[in-house]
Amino acid sequence: MVVVSLANGAKREYPRGTRVADIVDELGGRLKKEALVARVNGVVHDLSYALDEDAEVCILTFNDSDGEDVYRHTSSHILALAVKRLFGDVKLGIGPSIKDGFYYDFDCKETFVPTDLERIEKEMEKIIKEDLPLERFELERTHALKFFADSGEIYKVELIEGLPEDAVISCYRCGEFVDLCAGPHLPSTGKVKAVKLLSLAGAYWRGSEKNPMLQRIYGTSFPKKSMLEEYLHRLEEAKKRDHRKLGRELDLFSIQDEGPGFPLLHPRGMIIRNELENFWREEHRRDGYSEIKTPIILNRVLWERSGHWDHYKENMYFTQIDEQDFAVKPMNCPGAMLVFRTKMHSYRDLPVRMGELGLVHRHELSGTLHGLMRVRAFTQDDAHIFMLPSQIKDEVAKVIELTDRIYNVFGFEYHVELSTRPEKAMGSQEMWDAATSALREVLEERNISFVINEGDGAFYGPKIDFHLKDSIGRTWQCGTIQLDFQMPEKFDISYVGEDGQKHRPAVIHRVVFGSIERFFAVLIEHYAGAFPVWLSPVQTVIIPITDRHHEYANQVLAALEKEGIRAEADLRSEKVGYKIREAQLQKIPYMLVVGDKEAESGEVGVRERSAGDVGSLPLDQFIANIKEEINNKS
């Protein structure tokens, strides 16, 4: 017998070899209907898993993230089977679950077209109706290799070859289809209730552009039709917050054919940007930063020295001046090095924190451009911190604090990644190890959870990245803290130590917003265009009811402008409702309706963007309120 402890604390005895499914049957009820897989002693298994020792068993449903994962994973197998049935010469890549869905990669002579998705979807529904069981079995390595080689599955063969010698090679049979798969899976295809194929895309095999490009089909699935509909509805809603759409509607910025990846900021967008920069300067002054500005174009020699010529040339723009080669800066660091080098620094002066709102240009691949999120010219809210090696951890911690402080003003949630040595890197392994563990220690000491991003560091050092979400849940790297022992060497910068000798300082490159353009885009989506008052391009619009209230409207306007409040008066001969509708669509935080009543009493009728009509206030009182709101950035 084996002793099984269930999630609710109950302990029961079962004969050895009892399957989890048998336990689920016995438990009955809703769980029996919803059970997908089970976590047995911490490992997720099929319901058909046979218990051969005492175990803690937790039955998982779609509500558990592991359950959801398996649900989508099985859905991807159904997709693969459907494609196999409908298309002759198909080789399979991989088909994992992803956030909110799944995909499968296919190598198929025929090019899938959007109407194929409907066909495939229908076939998937058929497979679901057939309620085919997914059966797990193991193959010995050479058998597995032969099996997949015989069936022409060259990608699967490659996957098996990549597995460690002692790996258990498992496969799942689903109807006439056998796939190499670690599992686990749902007991049968009928468990999948609502499935929808969403899009078609090319994807390199194993993510490398050296490999052939496969056709990827994305989809999602849910245990209830209503959940699928809700999800699709949510996607539609999210699209309404897309910063590209709002940027046009709110007249914030444009990107035109004449400058792909080179955004044009309109007056209203510029107001927001300036507010962000003002805020940035305040916070950085408070933390002991100075500010510099370095040129956009500098001599090629500088870039050879910095290592950019060797490591970053493909991303740079070049030009010639007086028959000499110059480069448009893709990063601000070399300029900062030049500034630091202009004078002697004592160890007593360190750390030196030098900020720069620096405009950089990078030649990004055309296919990667995306609104303001990925562009070819952007302003980094950069800073370089020159410090004693002993100050590294303190300074990194201070930057983390500053970043957190700034993100909190906007109410952002973010996740942190630690990126390690890339293939194409400068500096010794020891240097990288020391720098990487310094970053890791700071994160660990501050109890900040992070994921490791292997090989994703900058060419000169490891980094901590801060990622923010866009409206449809894609994350974008914004803040980053990069440790650099290379640049100080290359530029031979130094400080004079206590001993009167020259020493090499360590350098941190860091940004908080990251790119002001990208941060702006994330902000637009985060607020859905309804910016807090301090950021709103127009903070108040005055709406006179008829022409005879224009004089009072102008008085109110003058009073607001005198207090530095961004206000406009809508003097068009339109109805109040019309002007309000327009102000609402422009997401202006306050509308002041003024008519006879207000003109007489010196009040304003306040309509708040989301709360609606909130009644009349003396003008002075309104001004005091809005000023407080602006100052608090609330």
Next chain:
RNA sequence: GCCGACGUAGCUCAAUUGGCAGAGCAGCUGACUUGUAAUCAGCAGGUUGCGGGUUCGAGUCCCAUCGUCGGCUCCA
């Protein structure tokens, strides 16, 4: 850069098998003088992304190119 889809008025979208490029909103002009999300009427607005080709005739078909969108890759 690669794979796929798509480019029609400032915006959102129509245009039968290839057969006179159209509507709403926005804009302009006028009337209306309005109390919390669209007053009415009129006017104007286009080398259908750009360049070739097929055809009696191309927004529609073909080629090329630029751009956009969704991914891949890359990255702030």
